[in-house]
Structures are given as structure tokens and as C-alpha cells.
Amino acid sequence: MDADRLAAVDAVVVGGGPNGLAAAIEVARAGRSVVLFEAASTVGGGSRSAELTLPGFVHDVCSSIHTFGRTAPFFAGIDLEARGLRWVDAPAALGHPLDDGTAVMVRGGVERTAASLGDSADTDAYRRLFGPLVDDWETLLPDLLAPFHVPLAPLRALRLARFGLVGIRSATSVARRFRGDRARALVAGVMAHSILGLTEPISAAAGIVLLAGAHADGWPFPEGGAGRVPDLLSAELRSLGGRIVVERRIHTYADLPPHRVAIFDVVPRRLAAIAGERLPAGYRRALERYRHGAGIFKLDLAIYGAIPWTAAELAGAGTVHLGGTLEEIARSERLVATGREPERPFVLLTQTSLFVRTRAP
């Protein structure tokens, strides 16, 4: 379909991943006309599922575990479950094996994990760090996910500040608040989800949110695979009158129909190429100078049965962090950050097919 054959709209959205779809839905909800352009043959971006190995094995192409799928205000507002999505919870959100054959497990509330850390000082420190966050989770999470300028009531501002005092620190400095390998490894593994190096400021923030979220609401995943989420978001967008054009990569502004607002979910250099003339020179230069961080390697496996973990309880974990101790994870991440390949890379492993019969034969 040619853009010039599309009528003028209030807004165009470029990029049909979960964020582009969410943006288009927000526009359509406000009663404005919107058309979304996606380069691939289906929407979904990093949230898609496919038989990537053998027939009958439904793998997630990128994202698999949707930590805030149930609780983020946007998703809660859509009520995906009422539209047929079933969130699945493994018995444990997370397991982290160690070389002594044991594993640290995140299963349910803070107390259970705190008590399993094997060091009374670490048990107390873990309670102190995560207890208040989890207690306030319902009110804290929307503020953590909201733009910073939202005016906050004093109590909410205080809670956010309490989080900020820890979140602003580096992952390694927060992990070193603990004495034992078990607590340190658990915290380091969750913080290594961040795209920042573990010694950089603010690298603690993402991990603290993820771990508090695991205690507050688990780490759920969609029963039929991550692709179910964009399927339902597209249906919602269409029901609100929004339009979706797939197989249409936007190269220049001329590819877009007349519009009042353009929303881009593309990489920085692509935005500079499409909209450069219309952007302030300094911003355009910053986009052109943008350097991507380390890449990511993903391996999909079709296997005959469950993984025979040495620590048997790992069979109940949706996600397993393979990386060993804090020091080992930090070393592996440091090598990646400097462009080298670690021999023992930090690995995020998900084993969703253990908990959903339809994901593997």
C-alpha cells in the first residue's frame, strides 16, 4: 500500500513492536486517527513466537518472561486476560545455581528467599532492601514506570526517593552489601539483566525492580508464547479504529501519509535518517553519534526432556541464571562490555515449555 494513498491522519507510528503498538493504542483511545507502519510481515518486534527449531516447539523469538505484563498500568488497563491471554507462573520465578550443587530460589515473598540465604546478616539485609519495596509495590510500580515529571504526593515521592537512593548505585556496590556468595550471586544475576556494566552508576536500578517484582507478582509469561501479546494489542488497536500497515519499512518522511504527530520506535540512526531535517541540529548529531551496546546471543533448543539439574528444585524455575558468583558474573559482563567473548558467559535460561503443555510436543 502506498503511503500517498493513505488519507491524512492525526498520528503515525513507525515500528510495530510492543511499544509502538502501545503508543498507537493510546492515540486511538484519545479518539484520534492513527496508522502504524511495521517493516516485518507481522507486528510484534521482539515479542513474537515461532517454531524456531522443530515442528511443535513454540519458541519466543526475543522476549519470553513478561515481568510486568500483568501489573504495568498500560497492560492492566487493556485487561489482556479478559481478551483470552493466560499468564503462566512457574512455581519459582527464578533459580540461580552455584558450583556447590545448590541453588538460590525466588519463590513467593521476600521472607522465603531471605531465609534461604545461609547467612543471618544477609537475611536481614535482604529483608531491609526488598521488604519495603514489595510492601509498597502496588503504588510504587506505576511511579517507577511513569515519566519523571509526574507530580507526586509527598508519601509517593518519599517512596520513590527511597528506591532512588539504592537504584542510583552500581550493581556491584549493592551486591557487596551482602556477605555470602548466595545473596551476592542472586542479586548480581538479576542486575545483569541491565544493559549497563555492573560497575556503572544506576546499574542496580533495573535489577532491584525486577527482583522486587518477582517477589510481588512473580515473573509470568504468556501461555501461547510472547507473540500472543502483540496479537491482542493489534486486535485492540483495530477495534479502536487504528490501522496497521505491515511490510512497510519507513526510509524517509515521504513514505509517511500527512499527519500531525509522528511517533518513532526505531533505532537512533534510523530516526536521524528519516526525520533529520526536522530535528534540532544538536539532537540530530547526538542520534548520529549513538553507539549501540554489546550484542546479544540467543540459542533455542529442542530437547527430549527436562534439564537434569544437579539442584533438583531448578526444575520448578521459569528462569535460571547461569553465571556463578558475583565475581564471575561481573567478569563475564566486563569482558562483553569491552568487546571480548567470555569463556563462561552469563546466561539467562528460560524453560517455559515445562509449565505449558502446548509449547513442546
Ligand SMILES: Cc1cc2nc3c(=O)[nH]c(=O)nc-3n(C[C@H](O)[C@H](O)[C@H](O)COP(=O)(O)OP(=O)(O)OC[C@H]3O[C@@H](n4cnc5c(N)ncnc54)[C@H](O)[C@@H]3O)c2cc1C
Ligand atoms: C534475545 C532477547 C531476549 C529478550 N527477552 C526479554 C524478556 O524475556 N522479557 C522482556 O521483558 N524483554 C526481553 N527482551 C527485550 C524486549 O524484546 C524489548 O524490550 C522489546 O521488544 C522492545 O519493544 P519495542 O516495541 O520498543 O521494539 P521492538 O520490539 O524492537 O520493535 C520495533 C519494531 O519496529 C520495526 N521497525 C524498525 N525500524 C522500522 C522502520 N524504519 N519502519 C518500519 N518498521 C520498523 C521492527 O521491525 C520491529 O518490529 C529481549 C530481547 C532480546 C533481543
